[in-house]
Amino acid sequence: MEVIIQPDSEQASQLAARLVKKIIMEKDRPVLGLPTGNTPLLLYRYLVEMHRKEGLNFSRVVTFNLDEYVGLSPDHPASFHYFMWKHLFSQVNIRPENVHIPDGLASDMEAHCRQYEEEIKVAGGLDIQILGIGTDGHIGFNEPTSSLSSRTRIKTLTEQTRKENATFFGAEENVPYHAITMGIGTILEAKICLLLAFGKKKARAIAQAIEGPVTSMVTASALQFHPRAIILLDEEAASELRLVNYYQWVYEHKPEWQKF
Numbered sequence: 001m002e003v004i005i006q007p008d009s010e011q012a013s014q015l016a017a018r019l020v021k022k023i024i025m026e027k028d029r030p031v032l033g034l035p036t037g038n039t040p041l042l043l044y045r046y047l048v049e050m051h052r053k054e055g056l057n058f059s060r061v062v063t064f065n066l067d068e069y070v071g072l073s074p075d076h077p078a079s080f081h082y083f084m085w086k087h088l089f090s091q092v093n094i095r096p097e098n099v100h101i102p103d104g105l106a107s108d109m110e111a112h113c114r115q116y117e118e119e120i121k122v123a124g125g126l127d128i129q130i131l132g133i134g135t136d137g138h139i140g141f142n143e144p145t146s147s148l149s150s151r152t153r154i155k156t157l158t159e160q161t162r163k164e165n166a167t168f169f170g171a172e173e174n175v176p177y178h179a180i181t182m183g184i185g186t187i188l189e190a191k192i193c194l195l196l197a198f199g200k201k202k203a204r205a206i207a208q209a210i211e212g213p214v215t216s217m218v219t220a221s222a223l224q225f226h227p228r229a230i231i232l233l234d235e236e237a238a239s240e241l242r243l244v245n246y247y248q249w250v251y252e253h254k255p256e257w258q259k260f
């Protein structure tokens, strides 16, 4: 794992945007795995800015979102469809046919999940999967005890996750109980996994995921198996890590060719 600690979320998000830009510019048909939540908002803002000011071209970009609530239509303001179009897709030149987000209203959920996996494969696999993290250490909606080799499927959300996401729904009782999510096995097949975490409330989950044992109780810890997992943190999210000085030393001495 490569752990990069930046003074704040702005600088960390700028770095993330530079890495995504590099992938978009290097590949003929870049395939991005994308998250929702508060964490990637700044990254999306920087990508939009790069599109507007530097002409970053999204016309060849293919995207797959990590997850979606079951039962929400794409125009529901709390749906991840709505979120993605509002914060990124409507502001760049992406082709709508290249955008993939699980369908929370699919009539045959199992078939839909299988097809989602197939579409990722047909696209050539994910060049990068960007991730946030829940306070219980989940990635996507892979709640504690999710199989570490799981594929795209339906998960029941924990009470903690439903409480934390209640702000998007007005009240907790409006938060769906189920979501479709890429599995841990799906995520681990991405060529690069880039996890972003900001703020003190993520510090414990981050310490467990990076320095704790690999366990399905903290599904982000499965990233320890990934050959190219980059963890981008602000200082607060890094505050419970034991090897902070080492991570900073490694970053300062990174060979020039490895930088982005």
Ligand code: GLP
Pocket (backbone or CB within 6 Å): 035, 036, 037, 038, 039, 040, 066, 067, 131, 132, 133, 134, 135, 139, 140, 141, 161
């Ligand atoms: C939800 C999403 C995750 C996200 C997490 C944290 O559970 N399914 O993908 O990482 O929330 O959200 P936030 O970035 O708002 O803290």
